[in-house]
Amino acid sequence: MDFAEKFKSMSKLKWRVLDAIFKNMWDYKFVPAEVIAKTANINPEKIEPILKSLKDERLVENKYTEYLGSAFTYLGLSLYSLWRFVRKGSVSMLGKKMGEGKESLIFNCYSEKFGEAVLKFHKVGYSSFKKVKEKRDYGTLHFTVLMVRSAKNEFKALKRLHGHVSVPKPYDWEGNAVLMELIDAKELFRVRVENPEEVLEMIIEEVREMFSLGIIHGDLSQYNILVNPEGVWFIDFPQHIDLNELESDEEIRMAEDILRRDVENVLNYFKKTYRIEKDINSVLKYIKG
Ligand SMILES: Nc1ncnc2c1ncn2[C@@H]1O[C@H](COP(=O)(O)OP(=O)(O)O)[C@@H](O)[C@H]1O
Ligand SMILES: [Mg+2]
Secondary structure: OOHHHHHHHOOHHHHHHHHHHHHHOOOOOOEEHHHHHHHHOOOHHHHHHHHHHHHHOOOEEEEEOOOEEEEEOHHHHHHHHHHHHHHHOOOOEEEEEEEEOOOEEEEEEEEOOOEEEEEEEEOOOOOOHHHHHHOHHHHHOOHHHHHHHHHHHHHHHHHHHEOOEOOOOEEEEEOOEEEEEOOOOEEHHHOOOOOHHHHHHHHHHHHHHHHHOOEEOOOOOOOOEEEEOOEEEEOOOOOOEEHHHOOOHHHHHHHHHHHHHHHHHHHHHHHHHHOOOOOHHHHHHHHHO
16 A cells, blocks of 8 residues: 555545544444544544445454444555644644554655755654553553654653754654654665764763763664764664653662663664774763763
């Protein structure tokens, strides 16, 4: 299925139904047809056939219990998020698919407001340790709500860091999608850099700056660092840790472990690939300033 084609084939009525599901997804795991009808201002009798057709297109999943209820699929939520961007003028044209991983779908796109950009659709909801407290969420919320949370978290981190740390400029966030600057660089693991010592120094310096701004990346590795001759860029922040949100000693300890793991990943990679060795404890000490 082509994403852009599916987008064009949607009727106004279907967008209204998806919009109604979105507006109620925080209150119901499966939004009752009746609630959808009311929110979308559509005759309740008309809702069922629309939901059936959306289900056939794999945009929603329907559940029949005491009542008919509906929830997004990943595809449905992503298409809907794109619709929100298009409607507000943040995305003008969808380009090529740049990548599809376990955790996201990445598109090139063009925006009249921002120029060429990257659109990232989040597939995963992170159960970071901060969320353990919200465990009850997992019982009552649909998993697509967690995708929205992931996108929001990523956007939040990029906002905080941009201008201080080398990250893509965040342009906009809607649903499970983040719109950001396109960086013309390759993942660290794909290239053999000529100045590995210098690159490692830059990475450590930036991680230190991130930390001083209250952020630990949380998934740092050669896969989430981009490089080009101008420098290094950090991407992929949905599971970052915000130091200002830590409340207990246990949380602080867990955050320290995560920072150590981040730094270890990088140091191990440079050791393995470039035979550069650095003592993890002194690097951590430097980062924590
Ligand atoms: N802003 C960007 N500019 C250029 N390439 C990007 C950008 N964001 C993501 N990518 C590319 O898409 C891939 C996946 O993005 P990432 O944010 O790491 O998501 P995932 O959670 O799927 O790993 C990256 O490894 C990179 O190749
Ligand atoms: Mg990644």
